[in-house]
Amino acid sequence: MEKIDQKTCPKLWLAVLVGVVLGIVGLVGLRLVMADDHAVHHHANFAIFVNGEREQFESFTYYEEVQACSDEYSGSPLSRVHMHDYVSNVVHVHDQAVTWGNFFENIGFSVGDSVLETADEVFVDDQPEELVYLLNGERVGSVANRVINSEDVLLVHYGSGDEDEIASQLEAIDQDAAGYNERDDPSSCSGSGHDGFWHRLREAVI
Numbered sequence: 001m002e003k004i005d006q007k008t009c010p011k012l013w014l015a016v017l018v019g020v021v022l023g024i025v026g027l028v029g030l031r032l033v034m035a036d037d038h039a040v041h042h043h044a045n046f047a048i049f050v051n052g053e054r055e056q057f058e059s060f061t062y063y064e065e066v067q068a069c070s071d072e073y074s075g076s077p078l079s080r081v082h083m084h085d086y087v088s089n090v091v092h093v094h095d096q097a098v099t100w101g102n103f104f105e106n107i108g109f110s111v112g113d114s115v116l117e118t119a120d121e122v123f124v125d126d127q128p129e130e131l132v133y134l135l136n137g138e139r140v141g142s143v144a145n146r147v148i149n150s151e152d153v154l155l156v157h158y159g160s161g162d163e164d165e166i167a168s169q170l171e172a173i174d175q176d177a178a179g180y181n182e183r184d185d186p187s188s189c190s191g192s193g194h195d196g197f198w199h200r201l202r203e204a205v206i
């Protein structure tokens with residue numbers, strides 16, 4: 001009993017030490033991977049046509065530049081989903097579970113089952129005028145509660161409801177979200193220290 005082997009003791013301690021170190025490394029690694037998951041940044045394409053006219057989103061107020069991406073905005077509705085650089089067919093999604101309703105609310109629009117509200121007008125689905133939401137080629141009800149998935153294509157059509165017209169409007173949407181998925185946003189929006197490896201490592205350790 002008393003005779004604990006002098007040689008196994010250090011070995012035991014070494015084994016414990018290695019175990020602890022491996023445990024810590026594993027834990028940090030796991031947290032790092034999970035933290036990485038939170039760094040959402042993907043894109044979708046969309047367009048709104050009202051009575052044959054495409055909404056151009058000309059005002060600068062529709063677009064976010066540096067501000068919405070800065071730390072003081074982090075967690076705000078604007079930082080979660082927005083447009084950049086006067087590109088009016090690309091939605092930038094920076095958070096989990098962002099809906100089309102969130103996006104349109106940010107730009108002062110509203111997308112209901114039978115009512116479309118633009119910045120200055122209200123359009124009601126009422127014969128002969130029809131309000132159609134075409135998401136990835138499929139007619140759906142209101143898109144307000146639908147999560148914006150990467151490379152989604154949304155057409156909001158208000159007007160004749162004519163299939164040919166809807167098809168040509170859909171065709172007019174540049175489907176370039178995949179290309180944007182490969183790129184950083186302007187300014188600090190996606191390339192900031194936020195998502196940087198060392199920042200994430202520090203977050204994972206602390």
Ligand SMILES: [Zn+2]
Pocket residue numbers: 041042043092093180184185190
């Ligand atoms: Zn983006």
Ligand SMILES: [Zn+2]
Pocket residue numbers: 069082084092094185189190
């Ligand atoms: Zn952005």
